[in-house]
Each structure stands twice: as structure tokens, then as C-alpha cells.
Amino acid sequence: MREPLTLQGGNGLSEIYIESGLFDRAGVVIGQAFSPSRIHIVTDSNVAPLYLARLESQLAFPVSHTIIPAGEEHKHLATVEDIYHDMLAAGITRKDLVVALGGGVVGDITGFAAATLLRGVSLCQIPTTLLAQVDSSVGGKTGVDLPEGKNLVGAFYQPRLVLIDPKVLSSLPDSTFADGMAEVIKYGYIANKTILSLVAQPNYRDNIEQIIYECVKIKRDVVAIDEHDTGLRMILNFGHTIGHAAEKLGNYTALTHGQAVAIGMAAAMRLSALLGNADLTASLLPLLDHVGLPSTLAYDRxxxxxxxxxxxxxFGGTVNFILVREAGRAEITPIETDRLHAYILKL
Ligand SMILES: NC(=O)c1ccc[n+]([C@@H]2O[C@H](COP(=O)([O-])OP(=O)(O)OC[C@H]3O[C@@H](n4cnc5c(N)ncnc54)[C@H](O)[C@@H]3O)[C@@H](O)[C@H]2O)c1
Known part of the structure; x- marks a missing residue:
């Protein structure tokens, strides 16, 4: 088995294993890392029928679970409270283990429950979407949404273990896989253009394990420098600034998150060209199309x-924008809001 990537976070060391077929050895790896009295698994209503029994049958500890309804609309405090009640009813103590089995929604909610119940129970992330494998399961951001906005309540809490098996992506709908590819392409442009060459291959899905590995390495390196998102970690927001705006204008239903990020990256590239940098849209647009993502910003500027x-x-009349000056290198660029307004009208 490949050596895990490691990340030293505020609440301890995180070990990240990435390997095809790992899911069916999860019980062994968990048994080597922990000696809990019991384990509580949180998953969602789509993932449970596919993977819950397969995981539970491998665990040599008493196991309980919570199955939350699938979907971002359930990423709120009431769901966390349900999880607390189930964990306490199962007798979970601070010496035990919580496992998040699912996409980013399950990971964020479960991470927050683990960070806060009894002021912290050990956490293992088993991400099952591409987005969760390359992004949300690594780095320790956990949390839930409020009616006022997304991810407004949360905690930084590193998982002790992250188990990434690209094979579990085979059951994902194509559009959900494509959403994750938006984040993959983001990593390529901000930090490693090898990822872009891998994605440009006709059968890029055959290389998905290597692609995930390269992406996770970038996320690990960025979080190791800026765990609490006060500086460098902002580069991970490339494409997300205009992307979030488009997502919001579509009432969070017209575009998926990945589609919005794709459109946001294309717009950020055009903006960068307006600022006098090299125009990278000629390489980005075909790549987005290749993986089934849109690039046209269809909303009023x-x-x-x-x-x-x-x-x-x-920050004092400026917006921090992430700009890519050449493939593989991103910069945080403050732009005055008046200038930004003029540029957005030209996009
Ligand atoms: N914590 C972070 O650093 C971070 C980073 C990026 C995004 N996020 C969060 O991640 C969330 C989005 O995550 P997501 O895109 O994984 O969405 P998601 O968790 O809603 O999963 C997408 C869909 O795929 C289903 N699914 C999951 N795994 C499956 C599998 N293997 N086979 C079949 N179906 C499967 C889910 O049930 C769901 O319907 C958002 O809430 C976002 O805020 C967090």
C-alpha cells in the first residue's frame, strides 16, 4: 500500500490514504489506527444502500449508524442534533470513533458533529464523491448552513484518517463526477499543470487515482501552511468568487456547484486577460467542455x-480575487470594487 500523505493540524495528525480498492480494506486500516470501544457511522440515504453494509461488515467493533437524508438542504443544525442523539444513544465516548461515509455534505456535517460532541471525538472520513475525495474530506473544514447563508457555522477539525478509494466513484452519476472535475481543473490551474495534461487525455478517468493524488497533495500543502484560511488557502477559491454569484442568481438550482465553479473559472480567466495577463481561456474552455462542464456566464453582469x-x-473597498497568470500558478489579487465593477461589465 502507498504511504499515506500526512497533514499536521491544530488538533493532531491527519493521515490520508489514496488507493483503488481501499474501501474493502477500510476495516483493517481503521483497526490499525484506532482502538475504539465502538464506532458510529454517518452516511446519507443514497450512499447507505450502496456502501454501508459493506463497511459495517468489515469492522471488528460494535457499530451504530445514522442515515441522513441526501442533499444540501439537510446540511443544517437540526441534522447535527439528530446525529448527536444517535451517537449518545449508542454510547459513544471521547475514546470512540465517528466515520463520515459519503460526499461533502455528509463529511461537513459529520465533521462538525465529531468536532463538537463531547468537545471532540476522533473522526475518519471516507469520501465517496470526487469533490469530497479531492477537496472537502481533506483540510479539516467542517460545518453546516444557516438560512442566512452556506457554511456559516463550523469548526476546523482535522480527521485522524481519510480513506480515499477511487473505485467507489463508479456508482456516481456522470454529472456529479463532472462537478468534482471542476475542482480538479481548479487545482491544475492554481498549482500543478501536470493535472491539466492528465485531464486532457481522452480516457482521463483511467488516470483518476493519480489525478486525485496530485490534487490532494496540493490541498494538503496549502492547508499545512494556512490551516485557518487567513491567507494562502484563499487560492483554493479560484473560480468560486464569480461562481458563487452565478450559483446564487440561479437560486442554487439552475447550476450545480461544479458547473458554477467552471463558469466562474472561465470568467476569472477573462478578467485576468482584461487586467493585461495572458489569456488562458483558449486552454481552459476546451478542457471544461471535455469533462462535460459549461463555461458561459448567462447572467446579467x-x-x-x-x-x-x-x-x-x-477589505476596505477591495475584493480579493484569485487570478491565474500562467497554468499552475495563482495569485491573490486585491481589486478595488470600482475597477472590478467596470471589468465585470466587460466580461
Ligand atoms: N469542507 C470543505 O473544505 C469543503 C470543500 C468543498 C465543498 N464542501 C461542501 O461539500 C458539499 C458538496 O459535496 P458533494 O458535491 O460531494 O455533494 P453531496 O455530498 O451532496 O453528494 C452529491 C450526491 O451524490 C450522492 N453520492 C455520494 N457518493 C455517492 C456514490 N459513491 N455513488 C452514488 N451516489 C453518491 C449523494 O448522496 C448526493 O446525492 C457542499 O455542502 C460544500 O459546501 C466542503
């Missing part, structure tokens, strides 16, 4: 600007 300002943290 004034509305995009308004949504962007409402969403973005402004």
Missing part, C-alpha cells in the same frame, strides 16, 4: 456584481 459584493469579504 450588474446582477453578478451585486451578488459578488454581497457574498465576498471586502
Amino acid at each position: 450588474e446582477a453578478i456584481f451585486d451578488a459578488l459584493l454581497a457574498d465576498k469579504k471586502k
Whole structure:
């Protein structure tokens, strides 16, 4: 088995294993890393019928579970409370283990429950979407949404173990796989252009394990420098600034998150060219199309600007924008809101 990637976080060391077929050895790896009295698994209503019994049957500890309804609309505090009740009813103590088995929604909610119940129970992430494998399961951001906005309540809490098996992606709908590819392409442009060459291959899915490995390495390196998102970690938001604005204008239903990020990356590239940098849209647009993602920003530019300002943290009249000057290198660029307004109108 390949050596795990490691990440030293505020609440301890995180070990990240990436290997095809790993899911069917999860029980062994968990048994080597932990000696809990019991394990509580949290999963969702889509993932449970596919993978829950396969995981439970491998675990040599008393196991309980919570199956939450699938979907972002359930990523709220009431779901966390249900999980707390199930964990306490199962007799979970601080010496035990919580496993998040699912996509980013399950990972974020379960991570938050693990961070807060009894002030912290050990956590293992087993991500089952591409987005969760390359992004949300690594780095320790956990949390839930409020009616006022997404991810407004949360905690930084590193999982002790992350088990990534690309094979579990075979059951994903194509559009959900494509959503994860938006994050993959993001990593390529911000930090490693080898990822872009791998994605450009006709059968890029055959290389998905290597692609995931390269992406996770970038995320690990960025989080190791800026765990609490006060500086460098912002580069992971490439494409997300205009992407979030488009997502919001589509009432979170017209576009998936990955589609919005794809459109946001294309818009950020055009904006970068307007600022005098090399125009990278000629390489980005065909790549997005190749993996089944859109690139056209179909919303009124004034509305995009308004949504962007409402969403973005402004620092004294500027918005921090992530710009890619050459494939594999991103920079955090503050742009004054007046100038940004003029550029957005030209996109
Ligand atoms: N914590 C972080 O750093 C971070 C980073 C990025 C995104 N996020 C969060 O991640 C969430 C999005 O995650 P997501 O895109 O994984 O969405 P998701 O968890 O809703 O999963 C997408 C869909 O796929 C289903 N599914 C999951 N695995 C499957 C499998 N193997 N086979 C078949 N179906 C499967 C799920 O039930 C769901 O219907 C958002 O809430 C976002 O805020 C967090």
C-alpha cells in the first residue's frame, strides 16, 4: 500500500490514504489506527444502500449508524442534533470513533458533529464523491448552513484518517463526477499543470487515482501552511468568487456547484486577460467542455456584481480575487470594487 500523505493540524495528525480498492480494506486500516470501544457511522440515504453494509461488515467493533437524508438542504443544525442523539444513544465516548461515509455534505456535517460532541471525538472520513475525495474530506473544514447563508457555522477539525478509494466513484452519476472535475481543473490551474495534461487525455478517468493524488497533495500543502484560511488557502477559491454569484442568481438550482465553479473559472480567466495577463481561456474552455462542464456566464453582469459584493469579504473597498497568470500558478489579487465593477461589465 502507498504511504499515506500526512497533514499536521491544530488538533493532531491527519493521515490520508489514496488507493483503488481501499474501501474493502477500510476495516483493517481503521483497526490499525484506532482502538475504539465502538464506532458510529454517518452516511446519507443514497450512499447507505450502496456502501454501508459493506463497511459495517468489515469492522471488528460494535457499530451504530445514522442515515441522513441526501442533499444540501439537510446540511443544517437540526441534522447535527439528530446525529448527536444517535451517537449518545449508542454510547459513544471521547475514546470512540465517528466515520463520515459519503460526499461533502455528509463529511461537513459529520465533521462538525465529531468536532463538537463531547468537545471532540476522533473522526475518519471516507469520501465517496470526487469533490469530497479531492477537496472537502481533506483540510479539516467542517460545518453546516444557516438560512442566512452556506457554511456559516463550523469548526476546523482535522480527521485522524481519510480513506480515499477511487473505485467507489463508479456508482456516481456522470454529472456529479463532472462537478468534482471542476475542482480538479481548479487545482491544475492554481498549482500543478501536470493535472491539466492528465485531464486532457481522452480516457482521463483511467488516470483518476493519480489525478486525485496530485490534487490532494496540493490541498494538503496549502492547508499545512494556512490551516485557518487567513491567507494562502484563499487560492483554493479560484473560480468560486464569480461562481458563487452565478450559483446564487440561479437560486442554487439552475447550476450545480461544479458547473458554477467552471463558469466562474472561465470568467476569472477573462478578467485576468482584461487586467493585461495572458489569456488562458483558449486552454481552459476546451478542457471544461471535455469533462462535460459549461463555461458561459448567462447572467446579467450588474446582477453578478451585486451578488459578488454581497457574498465576498471586502477589505476596505477591495475584493480579493484569485487570478491565474500562467497554468499552475495563482495569485491573490486585491481589486478595488470600482475597477472590478467596470471589468465585470466587460466580461
Ligand atoms: N469542507 C470543505 O473544505 C469543503 C470543500 C468543498 C465543498 N464542501 C461542501 O461539500 C458539499 C458538496 O459535496 P458533494 O458535491 O460531494 O455533494 P453531496 O455530498 O451532496 O453528494 C452529491 C450526491 O451524490 C450522492 N453520492 C455520494 N457518493 C455517492 C456514490 N459513491 N455513488 C452514488 N451516489 C453518491 C449523494 O448522496 C448526493 O446525492 C457542499 O455542502 C460544500 O459546501 C466542503
